Amino acid sequence: MTRWSTLLLDEASLAEMPDLPVDQVLRHADLVTAGRPKPQALYERWEKQQWSARAIGLERDREAFEKEISPAARQALTDQIATFITGEYTGLDLLGPILTGAPEEVDHLYLGTQIADETRHTQLMLRFGEELLGLDPDPKRMLVQAWNMVTPSHRELSTIEADVVQELQQHPSDYRRWLRAVTLFHLITEGVLALVGQRAILNQLHGTKALPGVKAGFTAMCRDESRHVSFGLHALRQGVKEGYGDDIREMLELSAPIALGIDHGDRPEEHTGDPTMTDLSVHSLRRQIHLIGLEREFADHLVTISFREPAADEAAGAADAAARA
Ligand SMILES: [Fe+2]
Ligand SMILES: [Fe+2]
Numbered sequence: 001m002t003r004w005s006t007l008l009l010d011e012a013s014l015a016e017m018p019d020l021p022v023d024q025v026l027r028h029a030d031l032v033t034a035g036r037p038k039p040q041a042l043y044e045r046w047e048k049q050q051w052s053a054r055a056i057g058l059e060r061d062r063e064a065f066e067k068e069i070s071p072a073a074r075q076a077l078t079d080q081i082a083t084f085i086t087g088e089y090t091g092l093d094l095l096g097p098i099l100t101g102a103p104e105e106v107d108h109l110y111l112g113t114q115i116a117d118e119t120r121h122t123q124l125m126l127r128f129g130e131e132l133l134g135l136d137p138d139p140k141r142m143l144v145q146a147w148n149m150v151t152p153s154h155r156e157l158s159t160i161e162a163d164v165v166q167e168l169q170q171h172p173s174d175y176r177r178w179l180r181a182v183t184l185f186h187l188i189t190e191g192v193l194a195l196v197g198q199r200a201i202l203n204q205l206h207g208t209k210a211l212p213g214v215k216a217g218f219t220a221m222c223r224d225e226s227r228h229v230s231f232g233l234h235a236l237r238q239g240v241k242e243g244y245g246d247d248i249r250e251m252l253e254l255s256a257p258i259a260l261g262i263d264h265g266d267r268p269e270e271h272t273g274d275p276t277m278t279d280l281s282v283h284s285l286r287r288q289i290h291l292i293g294l295e296r297e298f299a300d301h302l303v304t305i306s307f308r309e310p311a312a313d314e315a316a317g318a319a320d321a322a323a324r325a
Helices: 006-010 022-034 039-048 059-067 071-100 105-131 139-149 152-170 175-205 212-241 245-260 277-291 296-306 310-324
Strands: none
Touching: 006 022, 006 212, 022 175, 022 212, 022 277, 039 105, 039 212, 059 212, 071 105, 071 139, 071 152, 071 175, 105 139, 105 212, 152 175, 152 245, 175 212, 175 245, 175 277, 212 245, 212 277, 245 277, 245 296, 277 296
């Protein structure tokens, strides 16, 4: 039995990643974020945690993807990869204004590393799209194909993200707008959706030797995400301390219900007794709200509004209208 330590994933090479115990990989980000690392420490981790998206061999994976895994598993993986093709490219695209608007030099220096990471993630997802899913090798056409495969909620969240970042682009030194963009990008998209999505894929592949390239790639991305989410939590913790909690709360009220409802989109979740994607997302959201210094009651409120029936929404809207009249 291997003793649990963050060092296992922190220091693993790409070749070692497919064989790491799955629980070590799944718990890694929680441990890193709990340490509340500052931007300079995250930069130093990044220097030690380089990997190559081109070096991952996919021949064995391609064969298994076509012939060995079940049609249901293939479909689930196809949907997940399409989501990551869109998500990684969108991440790369939208991070530029967040880098430009960074309030402090140390934030700027860290965000440069994240742009490099998102470029590498996009390169890897384009390879998965072409070599496993058989999508068009031209990124411009593949992105359209992938966009058409993702759930409507994912598209809705991407559109809100583009609006929020565009607003920041027009007001690059507005700290308030920067915090709103970081809330949506780092806390919701990365800390809830990407981390939970990566963990779900790794959990699903745990126990199979058939897809070593996919496993190595998502493990390396999971390790990178622990730094990205840690940075977001650091930035938002500062924002809360400096009195911008309401801006962060407002962005969370807008985006959390979409993020938490995302897997109810097109396909109902299976209830097997294990935590569902939604359970994991709620857990991740609550944990991060705690880590940035917002109240537990606010986390409860977000969960309540996220799962309120549409009828209750209408009733609440009517009550609000009556109160205003
Ligand atoms: Fe990424
Ligand atoms: Fe990321």
